[in-house]
Amino acid sequence: MIAVTILYPAKEGAHFDMAYYVETHMPASMHRLRSALRGATVSQGLTGIPQGSPPPYFAVCELLFDSTDAFLAAFAPHGEWLQGDIKNYSDVDPIIQISEVKIHE
Template sequence: MIKVSILYPYRENGHFDVDYYRVTHMPLAAKLFGPSLKGWSVDVGVNAGPPGTPPPYVAAGHFLFDSAEDFYKVFKSAAGPLTADIPNYTDGGNGTILISEIKISV
């Protein structure tokens, strides 16, 4: 299984509407990705470790797929609408994409 993460860097005085991202943008992505998507979540940055420090990322969106190929197939057609929606929740542009393989150990 792979996780596609979109990381949005913290910027002093930057705008990021977490509620819009969580309630509107991520469900839009889930709808566009369809049944290939196995799950999604949103992280909101709190700090960089010590209390009162700004987080390195203001938010991160995560999507689970069985494989990177499954993600690439659905992302091609979803990229346009998702990119067009970015100004509705941030003035910081596209986030950084990280594709990682999930390894579970108990």
């Protein structure tokens, strides 16, 4: 199993519309990727360490797929829409990483 992790850095003066992301972007994204998507989480940054410091990320999204090939096959037909919608909720460039999942409960 692989995880596609999308991190949105919390930069000073940057914009991130969590309501749009959770209520519009993610449901539409999950629908488009449904043929291969095995699970998804979205987390909103609350604080950094030490506690009380600003969170390093506005949001972190993790999408689970059986393999990188499965993800790429599901993403390919929708990539333009998925990436194009970012401007509707944020002005920061996301950091994206594909990882092999070692523990999943």
